Amino acid sequence: SQQGEEDPQALSIQEGENATMNCSYKTSINNLQWYRQNSGRGLVHLILIRSNEREKHSGRLRVTLDTSKKSSSLLITASRAADTASYFCATVFNQAGTALIFGKGTTLSVSS
Amino acid sequence: ETGVTQSPTHLIKTRGQQVTLRCSSQSGHNTVSWYQQALGQGPQFIFQYYREEENGRGNFPPRFSGLQFPNYSSELNVNALELDDSALYLCASSPGQFTDTQYFGPGTRLTVL
Numbered sequence: 001s002q003q004g005e006e007d008p009q010a011l012s013i014q015e016g017e018n019a020t021m022n023c024s025y026k027t028s029i030n031n032l033q034w035y036r037q038n039s040g041r042g043l044v045h046l047i048l049i050r051s052n053e054r055e056k057h058s059g060r061l062r063v064t065l066d067t068s069k070k071s072s073s074l075l076i077t078a079s080r081a082a083d084t085a086s087y088f089c090a091t092v093f094n095q096a097g098t099a100l101i102f103g104k105g106t107t108l109s110v111s112s
Numbered sequence: 113e114t115g116v117t118q119s120p121t122h123l124i125k126t127r128g129q130q131v132t133l134r135c136s137s138q139s140g141h142n143t144v145s146w147y148q149q150a151l152g153q154g155p156q157f158i159f160q161y162y163r164e165e166e167n168g169r170g171n172f173p174p175r176f177s178g179l180q181f182p183n184y185s186s187e188l189n190v191n192a193l194e195l196d197d198s199a200l201y202l203c204a205s206s207p208g209q210f211t212d213t214q215y216f217g218p219g220t221r222l223t224v225l
Contacts, residue, residue: 030212031212033212033213035216040149040151040200040219040221041218041219042116042202042216042217042218042219043155043202043204043216044216045213045214045215048212048213088154088155092212098143098145098160098206098209098210098212098214099145099157099160099168099170100145100147100155100157100204100214101157102147102154102155102156103154104152104153104154105153105154
């Protein structure tokens with residue numbers, strides 16, 4: 001079963017605009033991660049935020065975490081066509097080392 | 113440092129057959145996880161290996177099995193293939209049993225006819 005659920009399922013924007021996608025999860029977590037997937041290929045780790053952090057930045061990415069609401073958001077600023085991809089949030093499945101539980105993802109399309 | 117590689121890239125099998133997918137972990141990584149990703153869905157955890165021992169398993173039947181070798185390469189074996197096994201199979205490695213970030217390979221696209 002999915003732990004995280006991303007919202008929206010799909011997002012279409014113009015280059016230069018900001019893109020915000022949200023993730024909700026069900027159980028308590030140690031950290032939450034965001035991954036990107038291009039064209040149904042392998043996933044690339046973007047950023048990890050720990051449960052005691054509220055906000056984290058990496059380049060054009062900003063991630064927030066609200067553990068009271070069990071939710072996170074990923075903001076991509078000044079989007080580029082190359083940001084077109086699917087974005088997934090993931091939490092750790094504690095019964096199996098560091099196995100990740102993913103949501104269904106948000107498909108972002110950035111047009112020039 | 114080489115990344116995670118998987119073979120083959122694509123594979124077509126018929127229902128009832130058996131398949132073996134292979135993964136070569138990133139150098140120095142002793143933990144490997146396998147995931148199944150159906151079209152339009154997020155990856156689903158199959159199992160994880162740490163130093164050649166199964167370290168945890170998701171909600172997959174026993175016909176999904178795996179091996180990890182001393183050189184940290186690994187295999188995913190699926191017996192008695194079903195149509196619903198058609199998916200992208202991803203392996204991911206990490207440098208430790210409790211290292212959170214995982215490094216994914218490009219995946220193997222399996223089609224079962």
